[in-house]
Amino acid sequence: MLTDEEIIAYLGIDYADEMILKNVRRIAGTAYRILKGAVGEDVDTADERAKEAMLIIAEDLYSSRGMTETVSGNTRRLLTDIYMQLRIGDGKFEGV
16 A cells, blocks of 8 residues: 555645645545456555556546546556556566
8 A cells, every 4th residue: 555655745745734634545545446456356565566556546536536537548558557467467578
């Protein structure tokens, strides 16, 4: 699971009051559950790809709260690729 500090830094928030912390904590839990639902119960949240996916999800949730904006197609494809890599294994591919 992501820490408050990781999410706050990723979002570029300079000052986090109680309301922002409450939102960040809710979003962190939601991002984790979305990743777990997409990849599976045994997802390794210490994997950097998993962390990045959760940060991308967190940023989207935070940025679009109360709005009807959607994630860009490129972001959606990136997350789909990350989910697939995490589902099938450690991502050690030939030449990587």
